[in-house]
Amino acid sequence: MEEFLMKPKIDFAFKEIMEDETARKGFLAAVLGLKPEDIKSAKIQNTNLRKIHAGDKQGILDVNILLNDNTEINIEIQLTESKVWPDRSLFYLSKKYVSQLKEGDPYTIFKRCVAINILDFKLFKDQEEYYSCFHIREDKRNILFTDKMEFHIIELPKLPKEIKEGSSELLLWSKFIGSEKKEDFEMLAEMNEGIRSAYQRLQVISQNDEKRIEYEARMKAIHDFNQGMYEAEERGAERGRKEGHKEGLREGRQEGHKEGLREGRQEERKENIRSMLKYLPIEQVAKIMNTTAAEVEDILNS
Numbered sequence: 300m301e302e303f304l305m306k307p308k309i310d311f312a313f314k315e316i317m318e319d320e321t322a323r324k325g326f327l328a329a330v331l332g333l334k335p336e337d338i339k340s341a342k343i344q345n346t347n348l349r350k351i352h353a354g355d356k357q358g359i360l361d362v363n364i365l366l367n368d369n370t371e372i373n374i375e376i377q378l379t380e381s382k383v384w385p386d387r388s389l390f391y392l393s394k395k396y397v398s399q400l401k402e403g404d405p406y407t408i409f410k411r412c413v414a415i416n417i418l419d420f421k422l423f424k425d426q427e428e429y430y431s432c433f434h435i436r437e438d439k440r441n442i443l444f445t446d447k448m449e450f451h452i453i454e455l456p457k458l459p460k461e462i463k464e465g466s467s468e469l470l471l472w473s474k475f476i477g478s479e480k481k482e483d484f485e486m487l488a489e490m491n492e493g494i495r496s497a498y499q500r501l502q503v504i505s506q507n508d509e510k511r512i513e514y515e516a517r518m519k520a521i522h523d524f525n526q527g528m529y530e531a532e533e534r535g536a537e538r539g540r541k542e543g544h545k546e547g548l549r550e551g552r553q554e555g556h557k558e559g560l561r562e563g564r565q566e567e568r569k570e571n572i573r574s575m576l577k578y579l580p581i582e583q584v585a586k587i588m589n590t591t592a593a594e595v596e597d598i599l600n601s
Contacts (some may be wrong), residue, residue, distance in 0.1 A: 304484065305505045308419060309456065310361075310376045311517040312501065315510065317343065317362050317374070319500040325493015327366060329468035330415055330451050335493065339367050363395075370411040371395055376476075378521060380420040383575050383587060388414050390583060392448060415451045417476060423456055429457035430469060462486075468493075511519045535566035573599050 305312035314347045317323045342559070344363040362374040373395055381387065392414045399409055423431065433450040436443055453469075455477040462474060468491060475487045475494050488495040504510045568588070575584045576599055585592045 302481060302502075303505055303511075304479075304481060304501060305514050306479050307497070307501060308376055308378065308417065309514065309517060309521070311514050312504065313374075313376055313417075314362050315478065315504045316500050317364075317495045319496050322493050322497035322500060323364070325468075325491065325496070326472055327364070327372065329472045330453075331366075331413070341366050344371075349462065360484070366413075370413060371399075372415060374415045374417070376417045378419040381574075383570075383579060384416070384418070384422055386587060387571075387579055388416055388450060390579065392450070393477045396448060409447055411447050411449075413449050413451065415453070417453045417455065417473075419455045419458050419477075422452060427457065429454050429459075429473065464491075503509075535570050538566050569598050569601075 301385070305315075307313055307316060314595065317326070322336045323341050323343070324338045327333070327341055328338055342365045344365055364372040364374070373392060375388075375559070376390075392412050396409065396412045431450075431452040431454075434443060435448060453473050453476075455473065458470070458473055458477055460538055462471070471487055471491050471494060473482065475497065478484055478487065484498050484501070488498040491520055504514075571586055572590075572595055575587065576595070579587075581592050581595050581599070584595055585595045588595070
């Protein structure tokens with residue numbers, strides 16, 4: 300019987316892997332372009348299943364790390380496509396940044412805040428590179444405004460199929476996170492000490508009955524969310540078709556088709572708002588969709 304191994308890209312499994320110090324330092328070094336020995340400390344802070352509102356069943360499981368006592372890092376994995384991902388990522392990193400300041404504190408207390416987003420979808424569809432790093436810079440002269448906020452984006456679907464000799468540590472780690480087969484894990488573990496430690500941790504947690512139950516519960520939550528999104532899209536399309544047909548019988552095929560499209564778009568808009576509410580607060584969804592918070596609340600409760 301084939302050995303069961305969790306998928307590292309499932310956020311629960313990734314969180315457990317990051318409990319291993321060697322793996323944690325190796326991954327951070329690869330993403331941030333550091334040597335593992337340059338990382339003096341990488342302390343895991345609170346790791347929570349964050350929910351945006353009471354109806355959010357999937358939640359967001361992220362890993363928060365304090366690096367060398369001067370950099371706060373937030374790591375998130377997102378498996379399903381999100382059209383508002385940049386807004387969401389900026390919102391949560393900004394929230395982490397401002398939460399550092401207490402009443403009476405000087406602005407000099409701010410630590411650097413870094414977001415590492417591991418995405419199982421293509422965020423920048425017109426770009427081929429799997430890795431992107433963003434800072435706040437001046438447009439023409441490329442002057443760095445501040446180094447206190449930065450975003451690292453890894454798009455797993457863009458990874459090359461084959462590993463070539465001399466591949467970067469970041470590529471090796473990205474391939475490990477996106478892998479599902481034992482032979483791939485073993486090959487990558489031979490190429491990198493941090494990945495070797497991560498693979499050992501993956502083997503241990505995969506054989507732990509309690510952790511496997513938690514992992515499967517998390518998988519079910521993700522599957523249910525994806526299925527709900529698919530069914531919502533189907534319902535929106537079907538309602539549009541039905542309304543278009545009814546209107547077509549009354550006012551003619553052309554007008555019915557137009558009305559059907561309008562109804563379909565309205566339903567699609569509602570489903571998009573419900574989708575955003577999985578990740579963003581009501582006020583930000585209202586701003587993005589150019590509507591009122593009251594309308595967003597009505598859609599949430601409908």
